[in-house]
Amino acid sequence: MNETKKSATEKSAPEQALPPLPSTEDAATSDKDAATSDKDAATSAKDASIIEPKVKSKALSVAGERLVLARAYRPRRFADLIGQDQVRRIVENALSSGRLHHAILLSGPRGTGKTTMARLIARAVNCRGRGKEVDPCGACSSCEAMARGEVIDVVEIDAASHTGVDGVREIVDGAGYRPVSMPCRVYIIDEVHMLSRAAFNALLKTLEEPPPHLRFLFATTEVEKVPLTVLSRCLRLELTRLDSETLAAHYVSVSKREGWQIEREAALAIARAAEGSVRDGLSLLDCAMVESEGRSIVLERVRRMLFLSDGHALYDLLEAIVKGDLPEALTCLDALILKGAQAERLLRELMERLHRLSRLKVEGGTALLLEPSDRERGEKLAQGLSLASLSRLWQIALRGYEELRLAPHPRSALDMLVVRLVCAAGMPLPREVLARLARGQKNKEENKEEKKEEEKKEEERGGAYEEKLREAFPGATIEERTM
Numbered sequence: 001m002n003e004t005k006k007s008a009t010e011k012s013a014p015e016q017a018l019p020p021l022p023s024t025e026d027a028a029t030s031d032k033d034a035a036t037s038d039k040d041a042a043t044s045a046k047d048a049s050i051i052e053p054k055v056k057s058k059a060l061s062v063a064g065e066r067l068v069l070a071r072a073y074r075p076r077r078f079a080d081l082i083g084q085d086q087v088r089r090i091v092e093n094a095l096s097s098g099r100l101h102h103a104i105l106l107s108g109p110r111g112t113g114k115t116t117m118a119r120l121i122a123r124a125v126n127c128r129g130r131g132k133e134v135d136p137c138g139a140c141s142s143c144e145a146m147a148r149g150e151v152i153d154v155v156e157i158d159a160a161s162h163t164g165v166d167g168v169r170e171i172v173d174g175a176g177y178r179p180v181s182m183p184c185r186v187y188i189i190d191e192v193h194m195l196s197r198a199a200f201n202a203l204l205k206t207l208e209e210p211p212p213h214l215r216f217l218f219a220t221t222e223v224e225k226v227p228l229t230v231l232s233r234c235l236r237l238e239l240t241r242l243d244s245e246t247l248a249a250h251y252v253s254v255s256k257r258e259g260w261q262i263e264r265e266a267a268l269a270i271a272r273a274a275e276g277s278v279r280d281g282l283s284l285l286d287c288a289m290v291e292s293e294g295r296s297i298v299l300e301r302v303r304r305m306l307f308l309s310d311g312h313a314l315y316d317l318l319e320a321i322v323k324g325d326l327p328e329a330l331t332c333l334d335a336l337i338l339k340g341a342q343a344e345r346l347l348r349e350l351m352e353r354l355h356r357l358s359r360l361k362v363e364g365g366t367a368l369l370l371e372p373s374d375r376e377r378g379e380k381l382a383q384g385l386s387l388a389s390l391s392r393l394w395q396i397a398l399r400g401y402e403e404l405r406l407a408p409h410p411r412s413a414l415d416m417l418v419v420r421l422v423c424a425a426g427m428p429l430p431r432e433v434l435a436r437l438a439r440g441q442k443n444k445e446e447n448k449e450e451k452k453e454e455e456k457k458e459e460e461r462g463g464a465y466e467e468k469l470r471e472a473f474p475g476a477t478i479e480e481r482t483m
Ligand SMILES: [Zn+2]
Pocket: 126, 127, 128, 129, 130, 136, 137, 138, 139, 140, 141, 142, 143, 144
């Protein structure tokens, strides 16, 4: 019992990295952790509610505390899970037909909803008022107990901190006993790939012949590290990374529901920084709300918050590089650095632009990678550049990125890199050099022929003149004389 956390479903930490979410899911229940951790946010939310009292904020709980958005907007129904339609359909079908696999393995990148999905399933299988619906009713004794976090039959284990065999042995030993108060005993094991080989082995037998009241829900970011023997005994569900557009749309809708305005480009910048994770993005949105004024989030603020450079200034720099204008390029670079850009981050953003331009070149209007304000300048720039030269600039930048990390003065390394990029942009590509050489050869040959024709014409002209002379002076001899 020491090894496993026998708290309720929501009592475990979220998947990784982010500030720990408070324990219970239900916004209405107050909880000491939540009260302290969200204290600052609570004040701001209270102020905000004075400005616009009509808005029914989900993040503002009954007790007046401000919940973090990631917690307030954690899906409570399967339909609320965004972007995972295929997995959702499988689970819903299994639930409605009552044929849910006893062991499910949810894999996918972090922040895609694995733990959320596992918790929803745990609630659904234990809900007593669900009937033919797939979503937990939220009103029956099981649902209420789980919302309060008072269930000992739903156990969440973080395999990252319980890698040993002992925790698993506890599960295996307890597997035979019937659940205490719920229809099913559910074990949610997060980051299951972290379990030791011995732990996996201890689990195998139970996985193969599980008692009917037992359910295993595994979540992992690295499915390839899970032994095949375990994989083959599970229903595997793969959650996919969400694209920036889907995420941005979600953040726009959440902001709206909270009574905030957000620029689409600001939402897109947040989505991009979230790298496919709904939760990461919601946390960033939280920060943006704290930093912004007047219930309106603008791109400029988000950029500053994320330490992103001004997109237009980056394009100025790129354009100068492509034009081969070194003084201009260095001036642009100075301006960016003056505004607070760090050398390494700046180079990363420059490389990202080169990548986006290449995608734009290949995909044209369908490329979703450009911010709308970028699109015009990006398209113009991409038009004047070949894919080959874009890829050469990228290669030089990548090499420069490695050097930047080794350089004693990153700033001067960045200067020198820009010099190199400008030189490279002005240089013809090998293919162009070959084409030019071939053209030169052809010209030479053409010139030779032209010369021959000219001589021929000259000769003809000379012949005609001679004839005229003979006509004028019959019988005379014609000598050629040079002066
Ligand atoms: Zn229920």
